[in-house]
Amino acid sequence: MTGLQKLFAPIDMTQGTPGKQIAAFAVPMLIGNIAQQLYNTVDSIIVGRYVGDNALAAVGSAGPILNLLLVLFVGISVGAGIMVSQYFGAKEREDLSGTIGSCITLTAISSLLIMLSGPLLSRPLLELLGTPASIEDWCESYLNIIFIGIAGTAYYNILGGVLRGLGDSVSALLYLLVSTVVNIVLDIVFVANFHMGVAGVALATVVAQGISAVLCLMKLMKMSEIFDFKKEYLKLHKKYALMTIRLGLPSGLTQAIFSMAMIVVQSLTNSFGELFIAANVIVMRVDGFAMMPNFSFGTAMTTFAGQNVGAKEYRRVEQGAKQGTWIAMGVSAFITVLILIFGRYLMGIFTETEELVDLSMRMMRILAVGYIAMAVTQSLSGVMRGAGDTMTPMWISLATTVAIRVPVAYGLAYVTRSEAYPIGRCESVYISLLVSWLLGALITFICYQWGKWKGKAIGEGNWQS
Numbered sequence: 001m002t003g004l005q006k007l008f009a010p011i012d013m014t015q016g017t018p019g020k021q022i023a024a025f026a027v028p029m030l031i032g033n034i035a036q037q038l039y040n041t042v043d044s045i046i047v048g049r050y051v052g053d054n055a056l057a058a059v060g061s062a063g064p065i066l067n068l069l070l071v072l073f074v075g076i077s078v079g080a081g082i083m084v085s086q087y088f089g090a091k092e093r094e095d096l097s098g099t100i101g102s103c104i105t106l107t108a109i110s111s112l113l114i115m116l117s118g119p120l121l122s123r124p125l126l127e128l129l130g131t132p133a134s135i136e137d138w139c140e141s142y143l144n145i146i147f148i149g150i151a152g153t154a155y156y157n158i159l160g161g162v163l164r165g166l167g168d169s170v171s172a173l174l175y176l177l178v179s180t181v182v183n184i185v186l187d188i189v190f191v192a193n194f195h196m197g198v199a200g201v202a203l204a205t206v207v208a209q210g211i212s213a214v215l216c217l218m219k220l221m222k223m224s225e226i227f228d229f230k231k232e233y234l235k236l237h238k239k240y241a242l243m244t245i246r247l248g249l250p251s252g253l254t255q256a257i258f259s260m261a262m263i264v265v266q267s268l269t270n271s272f273g274e275l276f277i278a279a280n281v282i283v284m285r286v287d288g289f290a291m292m293p294n295f296s297f298g299t300a301m302t303t304f305a306g307q308n309v310g311a312k313e314y315r316r317v318e319q320g321a322k323q324g325t326w327i328a329m330g331v332s333a334f335i336t337v338l339i340l341i342f343g344r345y346l347m348g349i350f351t352e353t354e355e356l357v358d359l360s361m362r363m364m365r366i367l368a369v370g371y372i373a374m375a376v377t378q379s380l381s382g383v384m385r386g387a388g389d390t391m392t393p394m395w396i397s398l399a400t401t402v403a404i405r406v407p408v409a410y411g412l413a414y415v416t417r418s419e420a421y422p423i424g425r426c427e428s429v430y431i432s433l434l435v436s437w438l439l440g441a442l443i444t445f446i447c448y449q450w451g452k453w454k455g456k457a458i459g460e461g462n463w464q465s
Helices: 003-007 018-050 053-068 071-090 093-128 133-148 150-165 169-193 198-221 238-271 274-310 314-350 354-367 370-386 391-415 428-450
Strands: none
Touching: 018 053, 018 169, 018 198, 018 274, 018 314, 053 093, 053 133, 053 198, 053 238, 053 274, 071 093, 071 150, 071 238, 071 274, 071 370, 093 133, 093 150, 093 238, 133 150, 133 198, 133 274, 150 169, 150 198, 150 274, 169 198, 238 274, 238 391, 238 428, 274 314, 274 354, 274 370, 314 354, 314 370, 354 428, 370 391, 370 428, 391 428
């Protein structure tokens, strides 16, 4: 095998130093996640520059609704990733083939459901949120185009998750980079040249992610040395479909809970007016970059734990959890410092409105320390999911987003009301998020130490410390 072939080959994470394996796997994903965040960032920059601040607010307001209706894909992706990594680690070719085939069929069914229901639900949900009339039509247009072209997005995320479960994060990165370049070019063509506005941004995203999905599928079809990509495996096998749903449903519900909480908080955000909505979009775009190390290491820890649990290398799981979490915290701290130093320059890319930049930067400073806490949450939750325990992270998410964040956001807004701030201080939205992150890290650490997540593997075997 040549050096180039090794680069794009699956990684067996049951061998070598855990921390080095996790870092080597996470770095391509980190680059890929930054590229994916660049998707959203370029969308926002082009919309903000060529259409205006209200259009920028429209793209941001559509986000929570979009995330809520994509929970099916989150569940399939997480369940598939856990099963693929454990079967790959256990060298179970038949089960691996059946899992991948069933996931492809499940994704087709889920895509059809979203294509039919999404456009029907978008306007009622926007009205329920009290979306300002000035941006409501733009929001609906953006959402409907994304929903109609959802198959490309769904297959990219799920097939990319399968590749990562097999230990191949480099191929997924390459296809994402191709898609990002296509997205940027199409953004400029559709919005700047053809003046399609928010609809152009949505169309560019659909086309670009569709290309990524095709590339992922072509890669998987060539991996015959690891699993069989045959017609008979594309049938919806009850064993693999139910296992995928059982493992993935808690993560899907977690995303649904998170999205519903975001929708409830979005209603509060909308009450502060268009300027704050636009600031929220800018902060969330920069926030996306700050979160990238956490999501990358969380996914790397899931694959690492899954492969080692499948191979019954239990001691390595705990070693990797410790080493990977420390690395994730260090990387997150470094990126957070960079954002605090250069944040104003980043935010100035989105808009020339000085007041909007000032407001965005003020909110960003509130969140800063929370990113390091999220490194702990994502890393240890990734270990638990990889071991087959997807319920514990779900309950933690439920506690932090519903029982903590929403009441704190509305409570702070209520107690800070004054003649100058009749609705309350807008900082309430971000202070509540910081509080939920910090408590979430503490609860996750306690649950990891408690150890109930051990012994949740698909196969047989007792945990050995």
